[in-house]
Amino acid sequence: MKRLAALLMLACVPVMAGASADCIPATPLPLLARIGPGEVHAALLVGGSMPALRVVDAASGATLWSADAAAGASQRFAAMTAAFAGSFAALDTDGDGLPDRVYAGDLAGRLWRFDLHQGAAADHWASGGIFADFSNELGRGFLAPPDVSLMAAAGAAPWFDIAVGTAAPGHAGADNRFYVLRDATPFTAWSDQQYRDWQPLREADLLHVTTAEPAADAVMDAGWFVELGSGDVLTASLTVAGRVVFAVAEAGAGVLGCRSAFSLATLSLATTKLPTVAAGNWRRMLDGEQPLTTSFMLAVAADSGVATARCTFGDQHLADCDVDLRPHRTWWRREDAE
Amino acid sequence: MPRRRDGFALLLVLALVAVIGLYAAATLRDALLGTLLAGTRVRQQRAFVLAELGIDDALQELAAGTAVADYTRELHPLPDASESVTVELRAVSTTALPMGFSAGRLVAQRFELHSTGHAARGARVTQVQGVLRVLPADAT
Numbered sequence: 303m304k305r306l307a308a309l310l311m312l313a314c315v316p317v318m319a320g321a322s323a324d325c326i327p328a329t330p331l332p333l334l335a336r337i338g339p340g341e342v343h344a345a346l347l348v349g350g351s352m353p354a355l356r357v358v359d360a361a362s363g364a365t366l367w368s369a370d371a372a373a374g375a376s377q378r379f380a381a382m383t384a385a386f387a388g389s390f391a392a393l394d395t396d397g398d399g400l401p402d403r404v405y406a407g408d409l410a411g412r413l414w415r416f417d418l419h420q421g422a423a424a425d426h427w428a429s430g431g432i433f434a435d436f437s438n439e440l441g442r443g444f445l446a447p448p449d450v451s452l453m454a455a456a457g458a459a460p461w462f463d464i465a466v467g468t469a470a471p472g473h474a475g476a477d478n479r480f481y482v483l484r485d486a487t488p489f490t491a492w493s494d495q496q497y498r499d500w501q502p503l504r505e506a507d508l509l510h511v512t513t514a515e516p517a518a519d520a521v522m523d524a525g526w527f528v529e530l531g532s533g534d535v536l537t538a539s540l541t542v543a544g545r546v547v548f549a550v551a552e553a554g555a556g557v558l559g560c561r562s563a564f565s566l567a568t569l570s571l572a573t574t575k576l577p578t579v580a581a582g583n584w585r586r587m588l589d590g591e592q593p594l595t596t597s598f599m600l601a602v603a604a605d606s607g608v609a610t611a612r613c614t615f616g617d618q619h620l621a622d623c624d625v626d627l628r629p630h631r632t633w634w635r636r637e638d639a640e
Numbered sequence: 641m642p643r644r645r646d647g648f649a650l651l652l653v654l655a656l657v658a659v660i661g662l663y664a665a666a667t668l669r670d671a672l673l674g675t676l677l678a679g680t681r682v683r684q685q686r687a688f689v690l691a692e693l694g695i696d697d698a699l700q701e702l703a704a705g706t707a708v709a710d711y712t713r714e715l716h717p718l719p720d721a722s723e724s725v726t727v728e729l730r731a732v733s734t735t736a737l738p739m740g741f742s743a744g745r746l747v748a749q750r751f752e753l754h755s756t757g758h759a760a761r762g763a764r765v766t767q768v769q770g771v772l773r774v775l776p777a778d779a780t
Contacts, residue, residue, distance in 0.1 A: 393743055394736060451743055452737045452739050452740070541741055571740075627703070629702040630772050630773065631770070632770035632772050634768070634770065637766050638765065
């Protein structure tokens with residue numbers, strides 16, 4: 303039943319946006335994959351249904367690995383009953399040049415975490431499970447890729463912040479969210495048993511960030527979320543210097559064919575201080591002619607001596623996410639004094 | 641009949657002169673040592689400042705360009721040709737997981753700068769500086 307709902311949703315995304323099927327294309331994720339003892343493939347992680355996930359050779363299109371709840375896939379995950387669109391992020395956490403972690407959001411509003419075992423056979427290539435479950439009856443799901451950033455605070459072990467928002471184009475009552483979830487074991491691969499034992503994060507585990515100051519005893523161990531109402535998150539957010547910038551496509555009258563007006567928000571990822579959503583965090587872009595697939599881009603000017611990489615959303619410059627390119631001094635020592 | 645005391649005065653004066661001479665020699669030796677130490681310290685300070693100039697120069701160059709290859713070069717930032725700086729820039733690592741930035745879309749590059757200032761009479765000081773910069777992934 304869930305699969306049917308997901309399939310219907312997948313099919314309806316462009317229709318409900320009032321546009322052609324090209325409005326919100328499901329973008330595959332390029333990644334390097336070594337499945338079995340053979341060579342490393344330039345591959346694509348592709349979402350869909352039957353199977354829900356596939357890794358295909360980028361050149362030949364041959365399926366190298368697949369995952370689904372049903373038989374016939376390389377690996378079966380009993381809970382993989384919803385389709386995936388293009389909400390993927392792959393990370394190389396051990397620096398060997400091959401991705402070993404994937405976060406993937408499905409169309410039922412669930413975020414999956416996978417550990418890839420590069421070099422293993424297809425039937426053991428990945429271990430994984432549902433990391434967070436935010437499904438609701440109104441059909442919100444994940445279309446935008448997760449934005450993962452490594453964070454740390456004094457006296458604490460580092461963690462991953464996974465920033466991702468939900469979307470349900472055409473469902474005015476979908477009650478969308480923007481989540482920042484913490485993965486406290488960024489560099490540790492989980493076993494199948496650990497995935498089975500993991501209780502997926504739910505909204506009750508997270509801090510609900512509003513315009514009000516959080517309570518003094520509020521905790522944020524698992525992450526936080528903000529309510530977006532009927533606005534859809536269709537593109538990946540961007541994190542710069544501990545602040546996340548994300549865009550929300552306006553629903554209803556804001557959608558014109560494949561174009562929409564967007565609101566932008568800039569929030570601190572909050573390593574220590576709890577965040578609030580002040581009015582100044584939000585800025586409405588009045589241009590209703592932005593493509594629904596508009597994303598944040600960073601461009602370094604060719605001029606020598608440039609101190610920042612300009613951040614743009616569509617054709618608009620956003621100083622909030624400009625990147626300071628200047629080198630910074632870290633540690634120092636003196637030696638060989640004679 | 642009074643006793644003659646002329647010889648005692650001479651001995652006293654000679655002893656006094658000897659003491660003063662020893663004191664003067666010791667003072668002179670301290671002064672010379674102090675001068676020597678001060679000169680060494682000044683040259684080491686000059687070498688330190690030269691090393692600092694080398695680091696500043698390398699940081700400015702890093703700030704000016706997006707991609708920088710490892711290098712070793714000698715600079716003469718001061719008019720005195722006998723004073724120089726040897727700067728060695730070495731890229732240590734590039735990580736796709738920069739702290740506080742979107743993984744994969746931005747990268748962090750770490751460098752190690754060895755800057756050795758050479759002043760007069762072989763005075764030499766090396767400063768080693770760690771450097772970090774963040775770049776868009778497609779700019780590396």
